[in-house]
Amino acid sequence: MAAEGGSSSGEAFILTDEHFTEGVAEWTNEDDDDAHDGIMPGKEGEEGEEKKMDVGFSGDPSTHSRPDFWKVTDLAFDLTADFDVKVLRGFVDLSVEAVGSGDENLILDTRDLVIESAALIRGKAETPVPFILGKNADFRGSRLEIVLPPTKTDCKLVVRVHYSTSPHSSGLVWLRPEQTTSRTLPYLYSHSEAIHSRSIFPCQDTPAVKSTYSAKITVPSGLTVLMSAIGKGKEAEDAGNVAFRFEQSVPIPSYLVAIAIGNLESRKIGPRSHVWSEPELVDKAAYEFAETEEMLAAAESMVGSYVWGIYDILVLPPSFPFGGMENPCLTFLTPTLLAGDRSLANVVAHEIAHSWTGNLVTNRNWEHFWLNEGFTTFLERKIKGKMMGEEHRQFSAIEGLESLTDEVNRRGLSDPLTKLVPDLSGLDPDDAFGSVPYEKGHSLLFYLEQLVGGAEKFNPCLKAWIDKYKYQTADSQDFKGFFEEYFHKSVDAKVLASIDWKAWFDSPGMPPVELKYDDTLTKACTALKDKWCSTSDKDCSCFTGKDVVDFSAAQKINFLAQLLHEEPFCVEKLHAIDRAYDFSGSLNAEIKFRWLRLCIRGKWEDMIPQAVAFAVEYQRMKFCRPIFRDLYAWNRSKDLAVEAYKLHKDTMAYVTATQLAKDLNLA
Ligand SMILES: CC/C=C\C/C=C\C[C@@H](O)/C=C/C=C/C=C\[C@@H](O)CCCC(=O)O
Numbered sequence: 001m002a003a004e005g006g007s008s009s010g011e012a013f014i015l016t017d018e019h020f021t022e023g024v025a026e027w028t029n030e031d032d033d034d035a036h037d038g039i040m041p042g043k044e045g046e047e048g049e050e051k052k053m054d055v056g057f058s059g060d061p062s063t064h065s066r067p068d069f070w071k072v073t074d075l076a077f078d079l080t081a082d083f084d085v086k087v088l089r090g091f092v093d094l095s096v097e098a099v100g101s102g103d104e105n106l107i108l109d110t111r112d113l114v115i116e117s118a119a120l121i122r123g124k125a126e127t128p129v130p131f132i133l134g135k136n137a138d139f140r141g142s143r144l145e146i147v148l149p150p151t152k153t154d155c156k157l158v159v160r161v162h163y164s165t166s167p168h169s170s171g172l173v174w175l176r177p178e179q180t181t182s183r184t185l186p187y188l189y190s191h192s193e194a195i196h197s198r199s200i201f202p203c204q205d206t207p208a209v210k211s212t213y214s215a216k217i218t219v220p221s222g223l224t225v226l227m228s229a230i231g232k233g234k235e236a237e238d239a240g241n242v243a244f245r246f247e248q249s250v251p252i253p254s255y256l257v258a259i260a261i262g263n264l265e266s267r268k269i270g271p272r273s274h275v276w277s278e279p280e281l282v283d284k285a286a287y288e289f290a291e292t293e294e295m296l297a298a299a300e301s302m303v304g305s306y307v308w309g310i311y312d313i314l315v316l317p318p319s320f321p322f323g324g325m326e327n328p329c330l331t332f333l334t335p336t337l338l339a340g341d342r343s344l345a346n347v348v349a350h351e352i353a354h355s356w357t358g359n360l361v362t363n364r365n366w367e368h369f370w371l372n373e374g375f376t377t378f379l380e381r382k383i384k385g386k387m388m389g390e391e392h393r394q395f396s397a398i399e400g401l402e403s404l405t406d407e408v409n410r411r412g413l414s415d416p417l418t419k420l421v422p423d424l425s426g427l428d429p430d431d432a433f434g435s436v437p438y439e440k441g442h443s444l445l446f447y448l449e450q451l452v453g454g455a456e457k458f459n460p461c462l463k464a465w466i467d468k469y470k471y472q473t474a475d476s477q478d479f480k481g482f483f484e485e486y487f488h489k490s491v492d493a494k495v496l497a498s499i500d501w502k503a504w505f506d507s508p509g510m511p512p513v514e515l516k517y518d519d520t521l522t523k524a525c526t527a528l529k530d531k532w533c534s535t536s537d538k539d540c541s542c543f544t545g546k547d548v549v550d551f552s553a554a555q556k557i558n559f560l561a562q563l564l565h566e567e568p569f570c571v572e573k574l575h576a577i578d579r580a581y582d583f584s585g586s587l588n589a590e591i592k593f594r595w596l597r598l599c600i601r602g603k604w605e606d607m608i609p610q611a612v613a614f615a616v617e618y619q620r621m622k623f624c625r626p627i628f629r630d631l632y633a634w635n636r637s638k639d640l641a642v643e644a645y646k647l648h649k650d651t652m653a654y655v656t657a658t659q660l661a662k663d664l665n666l667a
């Protein structure tokens, strides 16, 4: 079959049978400088007919793929994990449906993948087809074009790609046994959000496309495999290996395909939930997350049935870069949530909320990330309010607004990345990540809730939004239109017209309106903070542990967060705080994190080793990045920070290592 290729010299040459040896086109475009800029061969229909040039999918600036040509509807993986060379190797069958004329090629995203072959699958037959792999131009990785035979519209095909990942895949973290808690077996886990799936498998790496998936994963015996899917059992051991099977029947975007392999055990924590971790942590994790079913039920009472079947939790090694990740059926969590008193389980409520906002109603591209995270933060706090009382929901919202203020001040009031809907053209989503989509998004929804008359009016709208857009994707204009339509009869037109959507979506900086929350639970924190600030450095004897005996962990966190907004305390006063409240000895990572920041800001030299140790042990970016930045900002610890980073960067997840390198001006 002929297909026309292009090259940097402009010379056109035809892929004909003579190009094929053993079914693979000899022609790749390694020497084609145009490959990476989207000027790629389309497919020629009739002889001489104008071929369709690929000028990129306008719906998502972060992908090379062309879901407007073909759409992936299902992925079937057959992969083997090779821990010796740290690669996943095998094939993926992509079921695709023609969206365009049927005459275009299949365009996929890859990053650092070794593509061995491509073929059309018809029953048992594999018919090799040529492919063109572009260069790894930037964070978007390499464009992969699979040359397809001419087909008609509404055609369906299955394309098999044999490939392997690379040891430095940006979406995979490989740990040697000695890097794990149990130190007996190796460990692998993935993190794909936003655009790292392409480093794990060839795909249309855009949330605009949702696919089902199945998988057969073969590993050395003794290891357990988990995925963001329903487990379908494992096959009999064969030559020292064992294969696990999975099915995800709810269509999901590529970033929600997840895998973990390790020395894993589980405990049942509810009718549809198990918690998984290495054996040493599993009982502690079972205690910590015992409220999971109560959270699920609270969410279902507000936004409808949980459609994913099971809700399991996996507690990962401390290098996991985030607090949690909403992988369907299997939420990934950082071990920094294991405080021993369930005080940090709000992250579980957040990931549960994603089961509706984000995983069912999905942002169409990453510029509308607030539709995932702002809605989820809003729903997370409604779950908290339902379980603990409205004042706790409002207390968390105050905390969130403070973190938004910190982020906007750090980035700068006019930084385009403080817009709720930023332009991500040419930008790596990892560089755009921060609390703005979470907290400015939450602020918008809370403002709208107050505007329409409160939760009893707004909650039904939230559920209706989910019901209308579930299993689909949405953008910010979809929400604006939905909201206006929903309330156009029940809310005064002038009130609706008073919403400055453009300012909310497109203006940098803080929200365009002032948010007012119930501060009942912050009052005691503020009073104690004010007393410390107004007391002489020389005599702090009035303070004792009794001051915080009635404080919840959240109130201690808020007290420390408020102190961080004040002028740094001197070392003498910091000593006094620690004598009274023993924050240095806290097992709560959120408390310890803020306490260490206070000490570094107060230039308490003896605390530098503790701060460095915390930042390299707990590589959750929410913690390690601010501490590394604080250490780097103080000339006494600047070199130590750089040295610690260089010593540990190879143990870090890709996103952590690259973001820290930028923080420390090492990129
Ligand atoms: C405007 C930003 C657009 C796109 C950013 C999307 C993804 C960024 C990428 O770095 C991954 C983010 C993953 C987040 C996962 C979980 C968070 O909700 C955790 C938040 C912080 C924490 O608790 O550790």
Ligand SMILES: [Zn+2]
Pocket: 350, 354, 372, 373, 376
């Ligand atoms: Zn989230």
